Amino acid sequence: MKYIVLDMEWNQAHSSRCVDSLPMPLSGEIIQIGAVKIGEDGAVEDTLRLNIKPCYYTKLHSGVRKLTGITAEDLANGLLFPDAAHDLKKWCGEEFTLFIWGFDDIAVLGENMAIWNLDFSWIPPCYNLQFIYCAQTGSEKRQWTLTYAAEVLGITLDIPAHDALNDALYTAALLQKMDIKRGMAEYDPADLLTLDEQFKVVDHIVLSGFATKQEAQASRKVRTIPCPICGERMKYDGFYRQNKSKRVSLPACSLHGDYFCRIQFLKCENGSYRVLRTLYEADEKAKKYYTEKRDAALAAEEKAKASAKAAARTSVHRRHKKVKESKQA
16 A cells, blocks of 8 residues: 655636636646655655646636746646546556645645546545644644644755645655554544545635725625525624635525535735635535634634733733833832
């Protein structure tokens, strides 16, 4: 059994017109795949880097170009995604265990496989290495960045981040530092990520024309969520942070029950913002995911409040100390 560590980079739409024309949600079109193959002895056996020519979001987003260093010229001779998926499948082999860092890659991979109508039954349930890292380092269960985790474990690789293969190499180095067999044995099966169990989309809308991200976040148009069946304005507790650009909620219709909702804030080339709002069936997996994100966001909010109160008390104490010292002088 081989261990496969997978990472991807993806392009974003530069205008809402690109998104509006799609048959289904595509939060990012994969433009690079990086993978590392590790034997059960922990040694790296092989690596893979595939550049992919975009077919849906054909213009390379300036933010993606700056972050990754990938250029249009790099992708011009890239593979079409179906060919890249075929090459990845062949390279992985028959039996392997899959690892990623975080949630986003497997979700984006699922969207790309779906929009190309590709078979993904060959992709096994995926372990989120972040969970194993948190469990074995005693860290708070949250989405730590790859670079932060590498620093904590003393990993230094002289390669730039945000290249799919380089990030896969960093993730592989983290895996090598952990007791991976124990981590897999202790892993909650409910946290395994699978493409065939990705949340089922029931409604998708693009809202555009916001001058700032703050304006988009405060917009009643964004926050008013109608039931996709009857149009009733659904009720929900709030939106909670999934990551830097995404928020999640669990709106409910009095007639048709709960839905899982994800909104994503994307910056356009002209500096304005658009919002992708997607409704999914709220099965048990979706509800569990929402609960985890909500609880993590509320805990972070309480922690921030406590830190602010402590800082305020320290400031008051210092002022009192200065006044006392000035009187004594």
